[in-house]
Amino acid sequence: MSHQQAPTAFSIQGHQYISGKWRPGQSSRRLDNRNPYNNDLLLDxxxxxxxxxxxxxxxxxxxxxxxAAQHARQRVPLLENLACIIEERREEIIGWLIRESGSTRIKATIEWQSTLNLVRECAVMPMQVEGRxxxxxxxxEQSFxxxxxxxxxxxxxxxxFPLYLSMRSVVPALAVGNTVVLKPASDTAVTGGLLIAYLFEAAGFPAGTLNVVVGAGSEIGDAFVEHPVPSLISFTGSxxxxxxxxxxxTGGKHIKRxxxxxxxxxxxxxxxxADVEVAAHAAVVGRFLHQGQICMSVNRVIVASSLYPAFxxxxxxxxxxxxxxxxxxxDTVIGPVVNHSQLSxxxxxxxxxQSAGLKPLCSGPAExxxxxxxxxxxxxxxxxLAREETFGPLLPLMVADNEAHALQLANASEYGLSSAVFTKDMARGLSFARGIVAGMTHINDITVDDQPNxxxxxxxxxxxxxxxxHYALEEFTRAHWITWQPGGHNYPF
Structure with a gap:
């Protein structure tokens, strides 16, 4: 990144972004968007x-x-331009994440960097679409x-993670020829939606390729999903x-992916x-990054009984x-949770x-x-605390009698997103990891990781x-079987 003067900050207005134009929403409802740390009004x-x-x-x-009719090479420069703009506007983006989502500067910087990595990875995606x-x-016959x-x-x-988790679907979808309608969470209307629209607009994406609607789930949520136009609904949430x-x-008139x-x-x-000091450090970082408000966050720690006291x-x-x-x-590690409902x-x-008899080893009153x-x-x-996703700065510690018991405890959940195991033996770690029913397992690392490839x-x-x-490439495209015959068929009738 060149050492040039930072660009003038976007003057973000409270408008919807539809067909390349900014216009007021037509609902009678309004959004009062406030900073969760100091309650400053950010947007009305x-x-x-x-x-x-x-x-x-x-x-x-x-x-x-x-x-979709554009050649893949025409989409690549737009994605590269988007990456440059995200890099140039680093502090502006990080500032918005801190003010709107309660992100600490540590977490906001991680989110900005992850988003930049994602866009750079997706910039080559238009050239990676392969058939067979x-x-x-x-x-x-020729079969394709x-x-x-x-x-x-x-x-x-x-x-x-409003910026990253929006872009993780928006960017690859656009890269392979789809267009997008994005509905961000109301708590993060800017960083999950409006700011993204400004970034795409500045990068030169054609009108209508990305559209952003900020609306109440109770008013437009069901309509957003059941609408006849979209072929895929990408949802991240509870x-x-x-x-x-x-x-x-999948159950309505218009079935979609x-x-x-x-x-x-x-x-x-x-x-x-395991190295107990390394494991303890990882448990604290993996739980308390962004106040534990991460789907991959360490939600429970299962410790061998022999290491439990030291741990x-x-x-x-x-x-x-x-x-x-x-x-x-x-140096702040724990900032505000996102809203009063979450705190309650x-x-x-x-x-x-505490009513169930659990005693906090660390605690403190909310302010x-x-x-x-x-x-x-x-x-x-x-x-x-062990059964449910807490989505906050609460860390439960559990004791395992042996390795088999530890695996049983690890799988004793209705969920199976991320996981981690600590051991000095790589073969043991791989064997244990393969036994966990989850989409992701990290050996000797925190459960929080998301890499663009x-x-x-x-x-x-x-x-x-x-x-x-390429996993996203498959999610955002469809397989289309096409055959060619030279003619002269020998049909049975």
């Missing part, structure tokens, strides 16, 4: 109505024909399989909402030969040093855990939306489909 805007949604899907449908030539069972764009993709993104998205997308990235209950397993001491020592406070300060749920879980780190010891498999997705109630690299 009229929300999108179903009519706005219809216009967005029509714009995407209209633009898709010409966009099949051997035909019919003499003289082409990968074609799906058409229009509807993307519903969450508030926790399992409960994801189930409803899946029902509507779904890509669902849902909840998690990631186990971090510490086997009896507890090391975790408690680290957690007590974590700074809770202003997310814009570089976390406080309820803490009260329920505003700031909730200090909480650690609970000797959590049992049937305790709510590696398959990201879960098993069981953690979702369907895979993101990133």
């Amino acid at each position: 805007m009229p929300l999108a109505s179903v009519r706005d949604l219809d216009d967005a899907y029509l714009a995407a449908q209209t633009a898709q024909v010409e966009w 030539i099949l051997t035909s069972y019919k003499p003289g 399989v082409f990968r074609d764009p799906l058409g229009v993709v509807g993307v519903i993104s969450p508030w926790n 399992t409960d909402v994801g189930r409803n998205v899946g029902r509507i997308a 779904v890509a669902l990235e849902l909840g998690g209950n990631a186990p971090l397993v510490v086997l009896n030969d 507890v001491d090391l975790v408690v020592e680290r957690v007590r040093k974590l700074k809770t406070g202003n997310p814009d300060e570089s 749920g976390l406080l309820r879980k803490i009260d329920e855990a 505003g939306l700031l909730l200090p780190a909480h650690v609970f010891g000797n959590v049992k498999v049937n305790d709510a 590696a398959p990201f997705g879960g098993e069981k109630n953690s979702g369907l489909g895979r993101f990133n690299g």
Whole structure:
């Protein structure tokens, strides 16, 4: 990146982005978008109505024909330009993530870098679409399989990693010839949607290729999924909402594909030969990054009984040093949770855990939306802290009698997104990892990882489909079988 003057910041208005134009939403409802740390007003805007949604899907449908007809080489420079703009606007993007989503500067920087890596990876994707030539069972026939764009993709993104988790669907979908309608979470309307529209507009993407509608789920959510135009709905969010998205997308009049990235209950397993200091450090980072508001976050730690006392001491020592406070300060580890509803749920879980007899090894009172780190010891498999995704700065520690028991505990969940295991023996680690029913397992590392060329997705109630690299290429295209005959068929009648 050249050392040039930073570009003038986008003047983000509270408008919908439809067919390359900015316009007010037509709903009677308004969005009051505030900084979760200090409650400063960031944006006040009229929300999108179903009519706005219809216009967005029509714009995407209209633009898709010409966009898909472009040669792949014409899309590459636009994606490269997008990457350059994201790099140039680093501090502006990070600033918005801190102000709107409560991201600490540490987390916001990680999210910016992950987004930049993703776009750079996708910049070559238009040239990577491959078909196949099949051997035909019919003499003289040529048999081909082409990968074609799906058409229009509807993307519903969450508030926790709003920029990255929106772009993870938007960018590859566009790269292979689809157009997109994006609906961000209301808590992160800017970083999950409007800011993205400004970035694409600045990069020169044609009108209608990306459309952003900011609307209430209760008003346009079902219509977004059941609309006749989109061929695929890419949803990232809770399992409960994801189930409803899946029902509507596949059970209505217009059946469509779904890509669902849902909840998690990631186990971090510490086997009896692990480096206990490394494992304890990883558990703290993997849980408390972004206040634990990550689907891959370490949701429970399963420790070999022989290492448990030392592990507890090391975790408690680290957690007590974590700074809770202003997310814009570089040494803050725990910033605010995203809203009061999220805080209320976390406080309820803490009260329920204590009522069930669990004692916090570390704790502290909430101040505003700031909730200090909480650690609970000797959590049992049937305790709510072990069964449920907490999505906050709460860390339950569990004891495993032996390796088989540890694997049993790791798989004792309805979820199967990410996981980790710590051991000094690579063969043992690989064997244990293969036994975990999850989409991702990391040996001697935290459960939080998402690389733009590696398959990201879960098993069981953690979702369907895979993101990133050629896995995303397959999700956002369809196989089209085409044959050619020279003529002269010998039909039976």
